Amino acid sequence: MQRYFVNGVISENRFAINGEDFHHINRVMRMTQNDKIICVAPNGKSAECTIVKMTAESIEAEVVQWIESSSELPINMTIVSGLPKGDKLEWIIQKGTELGAHRFIPFTSARSIVKWDEKKAAKKLDRWKKIAKEASEQSHRTIIPEINSPLNLKEILDHSKSYDIKLIAFEEKGKQGEASAFSKAISSMDIGQSLMIVFGPEGGLTTEEVSLLEKNGFVSCGLGPRILRTETAPLYVLAAVSYHFELME
Structure with missing residues (x-):
């Protein structure tokens, strides 16, 4: 069932859908009245809905039943990525959204x-936000x-x-064989807490950047014996966090 994040709230149990989502429902999916969709309200609650009205510019959907389960990671994850080349950041945002990240902050390393x-x-x-929205819909977030727009290192420290x-x-x-800091960090966390993790661009972080981060409460950690690309490392971390909190029960 297709999922849409809706901003038009007509009443507690009825939503209005227009813009790109209207186009997708009407022109791409070719849905008609009485078809079912999932709507996610601005407060994060999702519901199975029926399309009850269609006009030339908008759709109205009525709640059939609210969905109680949540697909969100139990901790709040922020990915800070040194600006990479090409479309690598788009890949990080798309796949990182599917894996449960709550926030992405590019930074000028x-x-x-x-x-x-x-x-x-x-x-x-706008493009990054559209990628995140579509990935959230696809992965049932x-x-x-x-x-965020890219920040400099000082701004990252303020946010942290x-x-x-x-x-x-x-x-x-990782080259030195350090393998426990990351595991210890996530093992020490409780549900509902927040984690920020910084990744360098293709050339990695400088020792000066690492030193400044460490002086402001960051802990350096390796991610195993293999050196991961800048677009792979965030996905490794998100998958590890998901396994620890959602599968190790």
Whole structure:
């Protein structure tokens, strides 16, 4: 059953759908009155709905039953990625959303080859948000992850103050055989707590960046004996967190 995040709330049990979602339902899925969809309300609650009215520009859907189960990770995960080349960040956002990340923050690392173009910023950010929305619908999330515009390292440090656990994925730790810091960190967490983890771009983080992060409460950790690409490492971490909190019961 197709899932849509809706902003048009007519009443407690009726939603209005327009814009791109209306186009998708009407033109792509070719749905008609009485077809069923899942609507996710602005408060994160989802419901099985029936299409009860269709006009040339909008659709009204009425709640059949509210869905009580949640597909969200039990901890709040923020992925901080040094700006990578090409469409790698789009891949991280898409797959990271499917794996349960709550927030993505790109940052301008010293070794980021890509330079953030403010003239194209709004268009780029809109694209990232659209990717996150579509991935949330596909993976039956009840929230759409927040996507930040790229920040510098000082801004990252300011944002990190509210997090319970703060980690750095640092490949030098992996080369040295360090294998316990990441495991200890997630094992120490309780449901509902928050985790921020920083990943470098293709060239990795500099020792100066790592040192500054560590001075501000971050813990460096390896992610096993293999060196992972910048677009692979966040997915490894999210999968490990999911296994620990959702499958090890």
